[in-house]
Amino acid sequence: MAQNRTSIDPSELPEAITRYLTGRAAKDVSAAAPAFAPRATVTDDGHTYEGVEAITRWLSQTDSEYTYTTTLTGAERDTTDRYTVHQHLEGNFPGGEVGLHFRFVLADGLISELSIAP
Template sequence: MTQNPTPIDPADLPEPITRYLTGRAAKDAAAAAQGFAPDAFVTDDGHTYEGAEAINLWLRRTDTEYTYTVTLAGAEQDAHNRYTVHQHLEGNFPGGKADLRCRFVLAHGLISELSIAP
């Protein structure tokens, strides 16, 4: 991993990350899931979801649990296969606002890891 992440234009993010972000914005869990490797894992809100079935369930649940809007606040390339996407959320979840870092690791052209944290 590099010491200093390089800011990048979100339009230059790799296709699996763009597919995930576009699917999430459309609340289309099936589309968002297409960017993940079958053995990927996601860590969100203190829980880890491993494998395609668990990730699909997580995506469907989080698409319906709260109503919120997402603003893309920036993106960085942390290393050859590592990217961070900064998002601002506003909605009816506890606290009503959140700034999140979505850290992606890619392997073989798909998302192998996603960690979402403030």
């Protein structure tokens, strides 16, 4: 399937993605977790988390493990239900700074898949 990526203004991101990003920036797990579908999966740092309970634990762990700031550097609509968000992170994690791609797949208005990678 050919990809037809289109750069978009971050204000054009779907509500679930905005809710996740806002909750993460505020380190508010209770705001970020409801953006995920019940059977969602998250892949981050070589680990996959399946289901809202596992994703909520992952959110809590990453919030308590490191202190960091995020800067949104771009957003793209890949298809009608797939988006990529580019963020620059700086903090006390190994390496101190990194550019990450957050690849979202939506289903029924919620995040069904999220893959985070450099």
